[in-house]
Amino acid sequence: MLDLSSSTLTIILIALIFDFSNGLNDSANAIATVISTRVLTPVMALGMAAVLNFLGAYMNTEVAQTIGKDIIDPASVSSNVIIVALSVAAVWNIILTIMGLPISASHALIGGLVGAVMGAPGSHHIHSQGLIKVFLSLLISPPLALGCSLVVMNIIYFLFRNSSATKVNRIFGKLQIISAAFMAYSHGSNDAQKSMGVITMALVAAGYLQTFQVPGWVVFICGLAIALGTAIGGWRVIRTLGVGLMKLKPVHGFGAESSAALVIMGASHFGLPVSTTHVITSSVVGVGSSHRFSAVRWGLASKIIISWVLTLPACIGASAIIQWLISTWNH
Numbered sequence: 420m421l422d423l424s425s426s427t428l429t430i431i432l433i434a435l436i437f438d439f440s441n442g443l444n445d446s447a448n449a450i451a452t453v454i455s456t457r458v459l460t461p462v463m464a465l466g467m468a469a470v471l472n473f474l475g476a477y478m479n480t481e482v483a484q485t486i487g488k489d490i491i492d493p494a495s496v497s498s499n500v501i502i503v504a505l506s507v508a509a510v511w512n513i514i515l516t517i518m519g520l521p522i523s524a525s526h527a528l529i530g531g532l533v534g535a536v537m538g539a540p541g542s543h544h545i546h547s548q549g550l551i552k553v554f555l556s557l558l559i560s561p562p563l564a565l566g567c568s569l570v571v572m573n574i575i576y577f578l579f580r581n582s583s584a585t586k587v588n589r590i591f592g593k594l595q596i597i598s599a600a601f602m603a604y605s606h607g608s609n610d611a612q613k614s615m616g617v618i619t620m621a622l623v624a625a626g627y628l629q630t631f632q633v634p635g636w637v638v639f640i641c642g643l644a645i646a647l648g649t650a651i652g653g654w655r656v657i658r659t660l661g662v663g664l665m666k667l668k669p670v671h672g673f674g675a676e677s678s679a680a681l682v683i684m685g686a687s688h689f690g691l692p693v694s695t696t697h698v699i700t701s702s703v704v705g706v707g708s709s710h711r712f713s714a715v716r717w718g719l720a721s722k723i724i725i726s727w728v729l730t731l732p733a734c735i736g737a738s739a740i741i742q743w744l745i746s747t748w749n750h
Contacts (some may be wrong), residue, residue: 423627426498430621433505435644438614440512441524442472442648445606445695453599453676456669458592468603469650475607476642480633481690482609486616488631489549490529491536493623499745500539501621504531507738511730520726523694528613529553530734537735538742556691560682561701568678568705575670576709591669598676605683606695607645613692614641667703674709675702697727 423431453459459467487493508527515522529550536545579587618637622628667675679695679702686693 424625426502427621427625427627430498430501430505431618431640433502433509434614434618434621435640437505437509437512437524437528437617438611438641438644439648440509440516441610441613442469442645443651444512444516444522445524445610445645445649453595453672455667456592456595456672458595458669458672459599464599465650467600468606469646471600471603472607472611472649473642473646475604475609476611476615476638476645478604478608478687480612480615480638482612482687482692483616483619483633484631485549485553485690486528486613486692487620487623487633488616490546490553491532491620492544492546493620493631495544496536496620496624497539498621498624500535500742501532501617501624503538503738503742503745504528504535505617507531507534507734507741511734511737515726515730521696521700522726522730523557523696524610525557525613525692525694526727526730527734528617529557529692530731531738532617534735534738534740535742538739539746553692556686556693557697560686560691560693561697564679564682564698565701565705565708567682568674568702569709571678572671572674572706572709575674579670588669591673595669595673595676598673598680601680602676602683602699603649605680605687606649607642608687609683609693610695611638611641611645612687614644667706671703671706675699675706678702678705694727 454461454464505528508524508531511527511531512522512524533545533550579590615633615637618641619628619631619633622634622637623631628634676699679699682698682702683693683695
């Protein structure tokens with residue numbers, strides 16, 4: 420590892436805390452359904468998800484490239500800006516995890532970055548084209564996941580229309596282990612890269628790297644941090660997704676997880692950071708709606724949507740104000 424300055428080490432530490440909090444909140448994304456349907460025990464599910472989160476981090480670094488250099492020019496950003504952005508995103512993640520609400524770590528991080536740059540001199544260093552690409556991917560992915568889960572569930576209902584409920588649950592009880600593993604791997608492939616992108620941005624900004632190329636040790640520590648967060652698990656969020664939104668059976672868990680994983684893996688392949696929370700929650704809603712509209716507990720769903728809507732402006736506003744105060748104080 421490089422001989423790093425104290426400010427760069429601080430960024431790495433906070434990025435790993437953010438990564439850990441991301442795994443803590445998003446552990447529900449991978450295993451809430453498989454626990455609620457009793458296909459796997461909580462310990463088995465969390466262990467599987469943690470390992471596959473770590474392996475998923477090695478899929479590619481396309482999302483890290485988008486986060487680290489397509490939104491903000493890494494050569495022109497200061498360490499203070501990155502520290503403020505990461506701190507706001509991590510605190511927001513932790514607070515909402517304690518409240519039991521699944522949130523978008525992507526919205527929190529991107530909001531933190533944009534707000535911190537806006538609060539510091541040189542907001543023109545935000546790349547509007549990259550920001551639009553990211554916002555569009557975050558906006559389109561939830562309805563895409565909802566639509567995908569509706570299609571998947573209707574195909575399943577058609578194929579097994581003459582089968583008994585017992586037979587269907589037995590078949591999909593086994594298949595759901597595969598879909599949960601696929602979901603956990605896809606989560607690591609997208610979310611672990613967000614911290615990789617910020618750490619690599621900091622290394623470029625400090626002059627340790629001449630080009631934006633994610634080092635192997637950064638991939639390892641980010642994969643490990645998100646895996647540890649997942650292993651511990653945000654139990655309140657798991658209950659919200661796995662039990663609160665609707666009563667799930669193995670066939671529903673399979674439909675939601677496989678649909679969400681397909682959307683996330685596609686996004687990771689094209690370097691698009693998406694909210695895995697938004698994607699899996701939309702898939703669960705789609706699965707419930709395919710059975711009957713009233714199967715979804717819309718009161719809880721509305722609270723989750725409110726937390727989604729608040730995340731981006733809250734993190735932009737908080738990081739912009741904090742960075743502006745720091746810049747004013749220093750001058």
